[in-house]
Amino acid sequence: MVSHLYLGVVILAIFASTVTYADIDVVCEKDSVKIKWKISAELVPFAARLFLGSCMVSHLNVLPTGEGEAQFDYTFAECKFKKLIKGKHIKYQNELTYRPQAKTKPASFVYPIECVQKRPETWIPPFLNPGSGVSAGRGGLVIHMSLLNEQLTGVAETNVIPLGSFMPIWAAVEQKSHQPLLLLMEQCVAASTPELQPGSQVYPIINNKGCLLESKRGNSMFLPRYHSSAIILYLQSFKFNLGEEIDHCYVLLRCTFTVSWLYGILRFSMRARKPAIM
CATH class of the missing domain: 2.60.40.4100 (Zona pellucida, ZP-C domain)
Incomplete structure (x- = not known):
C-alpha cells in the first residue's frame, strides 16, 4: 500500500511539471473574458482539474497532436471574479489553476488573470448613490x-x-x-x-x-x-x-x-x- 501512495505522488508531480505559463491566451471583453489554454497530451485526461476561479473548462478541443486546448468563456459576474476600482480604472481579477487534488489542497499551478477597463465617467461610488424604498403590508391585530x-x-x-x-x-x-x-x-x-x-x-x-x-x-x-x-x-x-x-x-x-x-x-x-x- 505504501508503494502505491508514493507512485501517486510521483504521477501528480509529473503532471504538475507539464503545466507552464506558455500557450495561455487571454482576451478581455467588456463584460466577459475568453481564455485558451494549450495543455500537453498528459494533461488532457485531467482537464476537469483545470479551473478559472470556481469555474471549470467551458470546452475542450483535442488537437491532432494529442495535445488539448482548454477554453474558458465566462462573464465577470461568474467564477468569483474580484472587482477592484482604482483611480480611473476598473480591474477584474481571478486565477487560472490546475488542481490535481481536492480543492482543499493548494493548487499545483496558478496563473493570474486580470482585465483592466477604463472607469465610466458617469460612475458613482455605491455609498454616494442615494436610494429609497417603500415597504407596505396589510394585516390585522387581535x-x-x-x-x-x-x-x-x-x-x-x-x-x-x-x-x-x-x-x-x-x-x-x-x-x-x-x-x-x-x-x-x-x-x-x-x-x-x-x-x-x-x-x-x-x-x-x-x-x-x-x-x-x-x-x-x-x-x-x-x-x-x-x-x-x-x-x-x-x-x-x-x-x-x-x-x-x-x-x-x-x-x-x-x-x-x-x-x-x-x-x-x-x-x-x-x-x-x-x-x-x-
Missing part, C-alpha cells in the same frame, strides 16, 4: 381582554367582585407572524353604561398614557410581564357612587391600548363589561 381568577391561572368563573378585593384584568395581543410586539394600557375608565355619553358618569383608572391613578388611591398595580405582548392590571375594586342606594351595579371598563413594534405604533380601544359589588 387583542384579548379577560378577568382572571385569583390564582392568575385562567379566566375567572365569576365576574362578581366584592368591594375591596382585587380584579386581575389580563390583556394580550396575538403575536402570530408579527415582529415582537409591546402592548401598553394607555387609558382606562369605568362607566355604568355600554356607550359613553356626554353626561355619562365615569371613573378614571388610567390616564396620561399609562399613569395608573388607582395606585395612588389604593393598592392597584401592574404585575410583572411574562411577555411583552401581554399585560395584567391588578386592580382593587372600588366604590362607584351612582348617587343612589343599590346593592350592586354593573361596571363597564373601557380601555385604550397601544401596540408598538419596530416600525410604528398602533392604537386600539376595547371595553369589557365587569360587574362589581359596590
Whole structure:
C-alpha cells in the first residue's frame, strides 16, 4: 500500500511539471473574458482539474497532436471574479489553476488573470448613490381582554367582585407572524353604561398614557410581564357612587391600548363589561 501512495505522488508531480505559463491566451471583453489554454497530451485526461476561479473548462478541443486546448468563456459576474476600482480604472481579477487534488489542497499551478477597463465617467461610488424604498403590508391585530381568577391561572368563573378585593384584568395581543410586539394600557375608565355619553358618569383608572391613578388611591398595580405582548392590571375594586342606594351595579371598563413594534405604533380601544359589588 505504501508503494502505491508514493507512485501517486510521483504521477501528480509529473503532471504538475507539464503545466507552464506558455500557450495561455487571454482576451478581455467588456463584460466577459475568453481564455485558451494549450495543455500537453498528459494533461488532457485531467482537464476537469483545470479551473478559472470556481469555474471549470467551458470546452475542450483535442488537437491532432494529442495535445488539448482548454477554453474558458465566462462573464465577470461568474467564477468569483474580484472587482477592484482604482483611480480611473476598473480591474477584474481571478486565477487560472490546475488542481490535481481536492480543492482543499493548494493548487499545483496558478496563473493570474486580470482585465483592466477604463472607469465610466458617469460612475458613482455605491455609498454616494442615494436610494429609497417603500415597504407596505396589510394585516390585522387581535387583542384579548379577560378577568382572571385569583390564582392568575385562567379566566375567572365569576365576574362578581366584592368591594375591596382585587380584579386581575389580563390583556394580550396575538403575536402570530408579527415582529415582537409591546402592548401598553394607555387609558382606562369605568362607566355604568355600554356607550359613553356626554353626561355619562365615569371613573378614571388610567390616564396620561399609562399613569395608573388607582395606585395612588389604593393598592392597584401592574404585575410583572411574562411577555411583552401581554399585560395584567391588578386592580382593587372600588366604590362607584351612582348617587343612589343599590346593592350592586354593573361596571363597564373601557380601555385604550397601544401596540408598538419596530416600525410604528398602533392604537386600539376595547371595553369589557365587569360587574362589581359596590
